[in-house]
Structure formats: structure tokens, C-alpha cells
């Protein structure tokens with residue numbers, strides 16, 4: 309039976325550590341603060357941001373939720389970011405994506421002071437990460453490394469194959485695994501004979517955005533699979549393709565009319581030695597790492 313890498317338990321351990329750090333910073337009169345900018349009313353974004361703000365409260369961080377309307381302009385948001393950059397009570401600035409079409413998201417993300425860029429998306433932090441200098445690393449890939457390390461999955465010298473090359477997940481995950489001395493291959497939509505490449509993976513990271521894309525024949529028996537994907541499926545056909553006979557899922561699907569599947573077909577997990585489930589794998593780490601990054605930013609900004 310493959311081992312299930314429990315993201316909820318790992319995230320909870322990290323959050324406890326963060327709460328401990330927040331407590332010892334409080335003794336020095338420091339309270340790390342996160343500004344969360346939530347534009348308009350995208351339901352998924354509202355859920356994510358509320359959960360981030362709630363986690364700040366749970367762990368003792370200060371948070372400021374700012375909710376501009378979806379008619380906001382790039383200039384107005386730039387003005388807001390400049391003000392947040394200058395505020396001493398704010399250590400981390402998070403701008404929840406996606407932004408409305410009229411907003412120049414890149415311009416905005418580049419305006420965040422790199423030392424407050426707790427999402428790790430600023431080119432300065434991407435460059436620092438690549439150069440192996442202390443940096444605020446993007447939360448989801450940083451969470452992938454935490455899962456592997458805290459589950460004692462060997463990384464040094466292992467073949468790590470990452471499917472997906474986004475700036476948010478694939479590329480930084482590759483860089484972090486390289487720094488951990490894995491032998492790293494990055495795949496994308498133009499990769500030739502993808503299954504032949506993924507079958508070389510001791511650690512297979514799927515960050516594609518396509519439900520159940522990684523099938524059993526793409527996996528080396530005994531590999532560790534990290535499934536970053538989060539895809540909501542609503543059709544009965546899709547449900548049957550991934551979860552036929554799964555009673556627990558059937559109950560969720562019947563109740564909500566949808567369920568979540570990762571980028572890896574559940575059948576592929578069966579031949580792995582360990583895998584992250586969806587939900588309950590990588591997802592919970594993202595918020596935990598955001599909290600860890602905010603505390604780190606607070607310390608770095610004060611030279612601690």
C-alpha cells in the first residue's frame with residue numbers, strides 16, 4: 309500500500325511552529341502583519357483570502373483585509389501597494405489573483421517591495437531563489453519541499469520530474485528541488501514523449517491544471533507523487549472516469565454536484581510508494597507557507 313503524505317498534518321505542524329515564532333517575536337514587541345488585497349467578488353478568491361486572514365488570527369499575526377471594487381484601476385492599486393510598502397505594521401503584501409482584466413497584474417506584482425513579497429512572485433525574489441540567496445520562495449512549491457522533507461522522502465540524487473513550468477509552481481519547484489540536490493527535469497506542453505520522461509521520476513511533481521492527466525503508465529512503480537493540481541469536476545462522465553466505485557466521493561458528488569481531482573489520475577497513486585492526496589495534500593501547505601513567509605519577512609526586514 310502506498311504511503312499517504314498527509315498535507316493537513318504537516319501544515320498543522322508548520323502552523324504550530326509559526327505560532328511559536330510569533331509568540332517569541334511578541335516578546336520583542338514585534339507583531340508580523342499581512343495585508344491581503346482582494347479585488348471584487350470572485351467566489352474562490354473570497355474563500356482563499358478569508359481562510360488566509362483567519363489563519364493569521366489563529367496564529368497571532370496581524371492582518372489587514374483590503375477589498376477594492378472590481379472597477380478599480382491599475383493606478384489606484386499601484387497607489388495602494390506603494391502605501392502598503394511604506395507601512396511599518398505590514399510585513400507581507402498579498403494580492404489575490406486573478407485580477408480583473410483592466411488591471412495590469414504584472415505591473416502591480418512588480419511594485420510590491422521584494423522584502424514584503426510573501427507570495428515570492430517578484431522577479432527579485434525569483435532571481436534570488438535561482439541564485440541560491442535567501443529569498444521569499446513561492447508558497448506552494450515551498451510546501452512541496454516541506455512535505456518531502458518532513459515525510460523523510462529522499463531527495464538528494466533522486467530524479468525529480470516536474471510537469472508544468474509556471475512561474476508560480478513549476479519553475480520555482482524545480483529550483484527548490486535542484487537546491488536540495490535532486491536531478492531535475494522540467495516538462496511542459498511541448499515535451500516529446502512525456503510518459504517516457506515521467507517514467508524516469510523517483511519524485512514526480514504534477515502542476516499542469518488538467519484533471520487526472522498523469523495516468524498509471526506515466527509513473528515508475530515505487531515513485532513518490534506530489535499532486536499540486538486542484539480541478540473541480542462536475543460531470544458524471546468525469547466522475548466515473550476518476551472515482552467509479554469510490555463511495556466516499558460518491559456521497560460528496562451527490563451532495564455538492566462536484567468534487568475535486570488533482571492532476572494525477574487516482575489509479576496512478578496505486579503504483580506509487582507515496583503520494584499527496586487531493587484534497588488534503590499540497591493545498592493546506594500553501595497557507596501554512598504564506599504564514600511562515602510573513603514571519604520570515606518580518607524578521608528579515610528587522611535584520612533578525
Ligand code: NDP
Nearest residue numbers: 448472473474477496497515516517536537538590591594
Ligand atoms: P499554469 O496553467 O500556469 O501552468 C500549467 C503548466 O502545465 C504549463 O507549464 C503547461 O505547459 C503545462 N501543461 C499543460 N498541458 C500540458 C500537457 N498536455 N503536457 C505537458 N505539460 C502541460 O498552471 P499553474 O502552475 O498555476 O497550476 C498548476 C496546477 O496547480 C493547477 O491545477 C492549479 O489549480 C494548481 N495549483 C494549486 C495550488 C495549491 O495550493 N495546491 C496553488 C497553485 C496552483 P506550457 O508552459 O507549455 O503551456
